[in-house]
Amino acid sequence: MNPILIDVLRGRTVESTHTGALAIVDASGAVHTALGDIDRPIFPRSAVKMLQALPLVASGAAEAFGLTDAELSLACASHSGEPEHVATAAGVLTKLGLDVNALECGTQWPSREPVLKGMVARGEHATALHNNCSGKHSGFVCLACLMARNAGAEPTEFARGYVAAEHPVMREVTAALSATTGVDAERAPRGTDGCSIPTYALPLRSLAMAFARCGTGHGLSDGHARAARRLRQAVAAAPFMVAGTDRFDTRVMQALGERLFCKIGAEGVYCAALPELGLGVALKIDDGAARAAEAAMAAVARALLKTEDELLSGYSHLQLRNWRGMDVGALRPADALTRALGAG
């Protein structure tokens, strides 16, 4: 069993605990820190959106259609469905001569409650543009349009069904995952993600190495190295697009800029790159809890960057309040995590 990474306290008593595994690895695969089983394949879900966006840039599609920093950041995003996110995704499709009907991610209401309430109050309805993955999917459609152009095919026709594993677009995306992680994703356990594309189970060790490579360029093809650099710079330049108001990834990258690229995935996954240290991070909370994944990622970033940043400690030691705003408890890194990071 994996060790406890995060404790949840109510008063002074531990009420709940979150076990998990953590890999901190360099671009050659050398392990800096390992906690728990880092070789068991886990579904990285949305934590690898930057890896999935590499073909968008490396193919030349992003340049051909003139994608901006904001649009590239959104291609790596799990956004909150705020108006700026929706408008940016729609803008990408407009550049392609397409609209929301090209998206195959499904309809999702914005996760940010004030935005959802505003839409309801105005009698508006959610669309695929509000789906947290609409930026990633707009990127897939952009890649499809370049591939269609190169093949002399009609773009809408060519793009249709791009979420399927066998589609040329998804083959490129999966190939990028394999190339950066060093694991043949086509042979890995496969599931279907929330937004209908395939997700492949890969070891934390390999995922962490892929992010170390994306942070440094080492071990990547020239095309992927340039694409990773472009995407990291885009997210650092437009961190609001990668998540949204009051979201961990947005706030942390607003504060730290290119020092840290980090991205949450569903079911308790986090991946990150720390270019100045040449390290990549991948962690999975066994039970899938986002609260614990964020707290663990904050503790890792704080320890590795040797920063006393209050924003990070606010997440690693998140205060819990009840309906009347009373402090009722807190998260905290558990002993195993604290020791591993102290010794790292």
Place this chain on the structure above:
Amino acid sequence: MNPILIDVLRGRTVESTHTGALAIVDASGAVHTALGDIDRPIFPRSAVKMLQALPLVASGAAEAFGLTDAELSLACASHSGEPEHVATAAGVLTKLGLDVNALECGTQWPSREPVLKGMVARGEHATALHNNCSGKHSGFVCLACLMARNAGAEPTEFARGYVAAEHPVMREVTAALSATTGVDAERAPRGTDGCSIPTYALPLRSLAMAFARCGTGHGLSDGHARAARRLRQAVAAAPFMVAGTDRFDTRVMQALGERLFCKIGAEGVYCAALPELGLGVALKIDDGAARAAEAAMAAVARALLKTEDELLSGYSHLQLRNWRGMDVGALRPADALTRALGAG
């Protein structure tokens, strides 16, 4: 470490796991089934609302103010804030000559999204009546009114501050918890619950015994035995009030009536009474996940009642769908739980 109780699959691969502990005990404390550590104190949260409502009935307050089945069911509820719940809580306060200002549970928007959206569309705002605990708190205020009458005190004045551990109302509530579980709650680790009342950490073994006692009357004072019977009958007669539309507790008790009393608590807790078997159940998912607590409770109820009920198997093997409605995975009872229940 506790064993895995629930697996979460994506495709055919286990994506996440939930460890926990389970106690199935009779009214004398004899253990029918134990899985994991059933002696470590855990915060039962809202899973013990029926125990907390015993003084409301045993004191004569429920009778003095003419509370109905629906109002007593709501006193045991974590409801979804639907119009019927809100109206019923308001009705109790009206009977007492009071209003929403008497409630100290804090404001919470309804958990049921269509209800929340309807309120927003109509420009309405949430109040303490929408708080999932408003029924329990109305019950506390009802008890306060009887105590005030007996003491010749002014009710509003007497009730004020009823959420504090030292208030006469909360002392009665805590005494009921101690009497039914056989553990002195005043000496147990204390935290503050979401609705601002104290919550005391008690062993699953003792919690399960308390529910076996409430299901059978054995081991309880005559007053508590009658009160427990009255509350179980009220919830079985008005199961909508104890939770709400599409909620586990409501649906299962609509189907099974008095054969099963069950109640979820925050942070992955479930308690239940099975009167025909003389057994009580208490379980805690270590990480606090409600999805796993419901799945485990469904598996327990299915095994103990030897029913092939599709409603229960729909929860124990919950299908997971993505934004386009595709089946992407499922929950399932893990081997340790299946074995323990098979052998039970």
